[in-house]
Amino acid sequence: MSSIEHRVIVGLEIHVQLCTESKMFCRCAVEFGQQANSRVCPVCIGMPGVLPVMNKKAFECSVLAGLALNCRIARFTKWDRKSYYYPDLPKNYQISQYDMPLAEEGFIEIPVGGGRAKRIRIIRAHLEEDAGKNLHTAGSFSQVDLNRAGTPLLEIVTEPDLSSGAEARSLAVELQRIVRYLGVSQGDMQKGHMRFEPNINLAITKDGQKFRTPISEIKNLNSFRALERSIDYEEHRQLDEFLETGAVLETGSKTTRGWDDDREITVLQREKEESHDYRYFPEPDLVPVELSDEWLERIRERLCELPLSRQMRYVDQYGLGEYDAGVLTAEVATSDFFEAVVACGAEPKRTCNLLTQVGLRLANEKRCGIDELGVTAEGVAELVRMVDHGRVSAGAGEKIFETMSDTGKDPDLLAEEMNLIQKSDAGELEGIVDEVIGENPQAVEDATSGGKKSKKAVGFLLGQVMQRTKGRANPKVVSEILAGKLN
Amino acid sequence: MGKKIDEDQVRKVAKLARLELCEQEVEDFAGQLSAIIGYVEKMNELDTEDVEPLAHCLPVSNVLREDIAGESLGTEAALANAPQWDGDFFKVPKILDGGGGA
Numbered sequence: 001m002s003s004i005e006h007r008v009i010v011g012l013e014i015h016v017q018l019c020t021e022s023k024m025f026c027r028c029a030v031e032f033g034q035q036a037n038s039r040v041c042p043v044c045i046g047m048p049g050v051l052p053v054m055n056k057k058a059f060e061c062s063v064l065a066g067l068a069l070n071c072r073i074a075r076f077t078k079w080d081r082k083s084y085y086y087p088d089l090p091k092n093y094q095i096s097q098y099d100m101p102l103a104e105e106g107f108i109e110i111p112v113g114g115g116r117a118k119r120i121r122i123i124r125a126h127l128e129e130d131a132g133k134n135l136h137t138a139g140s141f142s143q144v145d146l147n148r149a150g151t152p153l154l155e156i157v158t159e160p161d162l163s164s165g166a167e168a169r170s171l172a173v174e175l176q177r178i179v180r181y182l183g184v185s186q187g188d189m190q191k192g193h194m195r196f197e198p199n200i201n202l203a204i205t206k207d208g209q210k211f212r213t214p215i216s217e218i219k220n221l222n223s224f225r226a227l228e229r230s231i232d233y234e235e236h237r238q239l240d241e242f243l244e245t246g247a248v249l250e251t252g253s254k255t256t257r258g259w260d261d262d263r264e265i266t267v268l269q270r271e272k273e274e275s276h277d278y279r280y281f282p283e284p285d286l287v288p289v290e291l292s293d294e295w296l297e298r299i300r301e302r303l304c305e306l307p308l309s310r311q312m313r314y315v316d317q318y319g320l321g322e323y324d325a326g327v328l329t330a331e332v333a334t335s336d337f338f339e340a341v342v343a344c345g346a347e348p349k350r351t352c353n354l355l356t357q358v359g360l361r362l363a364n365e366k367r368c369g370i371d372e373l374g375v376t377a378e379g380v381a382e383l384v385r386m387v388d389h390g391r392v393s394a395g396a397g398e399k400i401f402e403t404m405s406d407t408g409k410d411p412d413l414l415a416e417e418m419n420l421i422q423k424s425d426a427g428e429l430e431g432i433v434d435e436v437i438g439e440n441p442q443a444v445e446d447a448t449s450g451g452k453k454s455k456k457a458v459g460f461l462l463g464q465v466m467q468r469t470k471g472r473a474n475p476k477v478v479s480e481i482l483a484g485k486l487n
Numbered sequence: 488m489g490k491k492i493d494e495d496q497v498r499k500v501a502k503l504a505r506l507e508l509c510e511q512e513v514e515d516f517a518g519q520l521s522a523i524i525g526y527v528e529k530m531n532e533l534d535t536e537d538v539e540p541l542a543h544c545l546p547v548s549n550v551l552r553e554d555i556a557g558e559s560l561g562t563e564a565a566l567a568n569a570p571q572w573d574g575d576f577f578k579v580p581k582i583l584d585g586g587g588g589a
Contacts, residue, residue: 020554021556022555027557028556028557029556030556036574037565037575038559038561038565038575040560041558053550053551054552078542087579134579136581136582141571141578141581144577145577146577290549
């Protein structure tokens with residue numbers, strides 16, 4: 001019997017749409033979902049004689065992302081024309097960067113579980129313009145909408161350091177968090193703000209011999225799910241193909257495939273032989289950009305603590321679970337709000353529970369950020385303290401949070417108004433405990449007899465006290481009194 | 488001396504540039520392009536050992552604009568010169584395979 005082992009090798013190309021108000025080389029607005037061909041001008045539809053002028057924010061966003069990806073930032077960078085013919089590319093060339101990208105040789109860290117991170121090397125990141133959109137739904141012809149043409153994109157290329165669909169997804173999610181934290185992209189998948197092109201092949205060891213399968217590139221994936229599934233699919237397809245035909249990697253044997261989302265398979269795409277002859281040459285209409293020390297430092301000041309580092313710090317410093325820490329750091333607004341509450345002296349774990357269980361649910365219902373719920377960090381910190389000190393129960397704390405969001409009132413006042421203050425006064429509770437004990441001799445006997453029944457009987461008595469106080473007795477205090485009386 | 492640009496190269500470049508050339512033109516351009524390359528090759532006579540490669544011929548850099556949106560043409564004007572359109576869209580021959588994209 002022959003032995004066969006394989007591992008998957010994946011590199012990613014990612015296009016991230018930068019969140020500028022206007023396009024990269026003209027003042028047309030970047031707006032999703034507008035009337036087709038309404039956000040276009042002579043520059044972005046490639047009329048003769050027009051001149052592009054670089055958007056400063058697009059450049060700065062790219063540098064900032066490059067810094068966050070630990071790249072070496074070029075102090076001198078220029079643009080090139082990449083020539084190809086396609087109806088969505090009105091100039092017949094795309095303005096891109098060829099030999100002098102603005103960022104090179106960086107890395108991104110992705111979580112791989114158990115509090116560990118894996119480092120994926122970044123080859124380069126460069127700034128380029130997007131093409132328009134072709135629509136093929138009209139029957140015997142295709143339609144072109146050029147609203148998207150000229151939108152600034154950051155293209156990020158990784159080394160083939162990923163070893164599964166799950167890791168590729170993890171990188172994509174991490175990158176989305178990073179660009180959102182930095183404010184360089186909205187990272188909205190529905191609007192195509194992030195698009196992925198994985199390159200995949202397998203390293204196979206068969207009977208001690210090593211093989212590499214031909215590389216396939218999957219074009220234009222626009223969801224995390226499609227990214228992960230398409231790589232998983234390719235893994236199996238390439239393994240089957242190798243076993244069947246023995247095809248191995250040769251120079252130029254890379255093929256392009258598309259992802260069929262309905263059938264969940266990749267499909268070979270036909271390509272014209274000359275399609276990769278892009279005839280790059282320097283863009284004569286744009287002058288280079290030189291990045292001074294001062295300018296670079298001004299951009300660097302906008303760097304913030306990155307999400308994965310925050311996530312790991314929440315686990316180490318606050319003792320939160322990895323899952324909760326991930327939820328809190330998914331959006332910068334949530335994470336910043338959490339930090340603000342903790343900075344007001346609130347206990348982190350309880351703060352986390354309140355924010356993830358109530359705050360995020362409300363924010364989701366109201367379709368806003370957790371910082372836009374009308375509650376202040378000070379107010380939430382006060383509420384956390386009230387729960388901590390037993391002034392209100394954890395359940396009451398959740399109700400108060402909701403009402404704080406509706407009314408903007410402070411938690412202590414609401415606790416009074418809503419009659420949610422826990423009775424912790426031992427004297428008052430002792431009277432009620434005595435009444436309950438007097439009325440339930442059987443339960444008292446069971447409770448004091450020890451054994452199996454005892455625990456259940458104590459629970460019953462506690463329940464009676466809670467019922468009589470309409471749930472407002474502090475269960476901890478009641479338990480203590482009960483225990484004292486039953487011994 | 489053999490031609491620096493042969494006729495096959497001219498055909499390839501013409502194809503990439505979507506130019507239709509007759510055989511006479513292919514022959515003519517091979518000669519002309521070879522002459523141009525030959526002329527540029529005179530540069531090799533210079534010692535450029537300590538000369539930085541030039542990325543742009545103007546001694547200018549950092550021409551940037553602020554990110555402020557302005558007026559666009561609008562759909563009607565954008566489509567006015569198009570040979571064919573369909574509603575708000577440019578109309579082009581059916582595109583069969585994927586490809587394109589940034």
